[in-house]
Amino acid sequence: GAGVSQSPSNKVTEKGKDVELRCDPISGHTALYWYRQSLGQGLEFLIYFQGNSAPDKSGLPSDRFSAERTGGSVSTLTIQRTQQEDSAVYLCASSLRRGGEQFFGPGTRLTVL
Amino acid sequence: RKEVEQDPGPFNVPEGATVAFNCTYSNSASQSFFWYRQDCRKEPKLLMSVYSSGNEDGRFTAQLNRASQYISLLIRDSKLSDSATYLCVVNLGGSQGNLIFGKGTKLSVKP
Numbered sequence: 184g185a186g187v188s189q190s191p192s193n194k195v196t197e198k199g200k201d202v203e204l205r206c207d208p209i210s211g212h213t214a215l216y217w218y219r220q221s222l223g224q225g226l227e228f229l230i231y232f233q234g235n236s237a238p239d240k241s242g243l244p245s246d247r248f249s250a251e252r253t254g255g256s257v258s259t260l261t262i263q264r265t266q267q268e269d270s271a272v273y274l275c276a277s278s279l280r281r282g283g284e285q286f287f288g289p290g291t292r293l294t295v296l
Numbered sequence: 297r298k299e300v301e302q303d304p305g306p307f308n309v310p311e312g313a314t315v316a317f318n319c320t321y322s323n324s325a326s327q328s329f330f331w332y333r334q335d336c337r338k339e340p341k342l343l344m345s346v347y348s349s350g351n352e353d354g355r356f357t358a359q360l361n362r363a364s365q366y367i368s369l370l371i372r373d374s375k376l377s378d379s380a381t382y383l384c385v386v387n388l389g390g391s392q393g394n395l396i397f398g399k400g401t402k403l404s405v406k407p
């Protein structure tokens with residue numbers, strides 16, 4: 184079956200521009216997560232959606248970052264006024280239930296020039 | 297104490313060797329435990345869940361010690377293809393839904 188998909192796979196943008204990253208979770212998975220990973224570093228949790236509950240935004244690094252999940256499926260992570268330190272791989276994961284195994288998409292590699 | 301701690305390595309071992317990684321976690325309420333594998337410039341992939349009774353999958357054995365709050369991964373008869381970073385993952389427990397990922401232990405298997 185289809186796994187988690189993310190688009191675009193690569194994004195190069197100029198400092199100050201806004202970007203939108205998309206995640207399509209596995210069908211039927213109620214939980215969706217966003218992480219970012221800088222080169223050679225561990226995963227940094229950003230935000231978590233569970234069903235229709237309010238998202239856990241505790242990992243978002245600044246108010247330039249926001250995310251939505253429409254219809255309990257597709258999610259979009261938006262970064263406004265990008266900065267060079269936003270350069271990283273942004274990973275999306277979904278799981279069937281809260282606290283269960285997470286399955287990752289291939290990530291979006293963001294480069295801010 | 298960090299929520300999830302791992303020795304970053306690298307562990308450099310010859311083919312055929314047995315290697316073990318440990319991981320400690322801070323939250324005694326944690327309910328779910330996993331090992332993930334991440335290859336260079338790739339996304340993490342689930343290697344195995346860790347059950348209270350311990351579990352084995354081929355050359356891989358995972359164990360959980362709740363009293364001491366650590367989990368372990370044993371790899372027997374290492375293959376070149378086992379070279380990767382191994383991530384220890386712990387559920388926060390309670391109403392928290394997100395998993396906490398350790399920073400990983402790097403394994404390099406040499407011919």
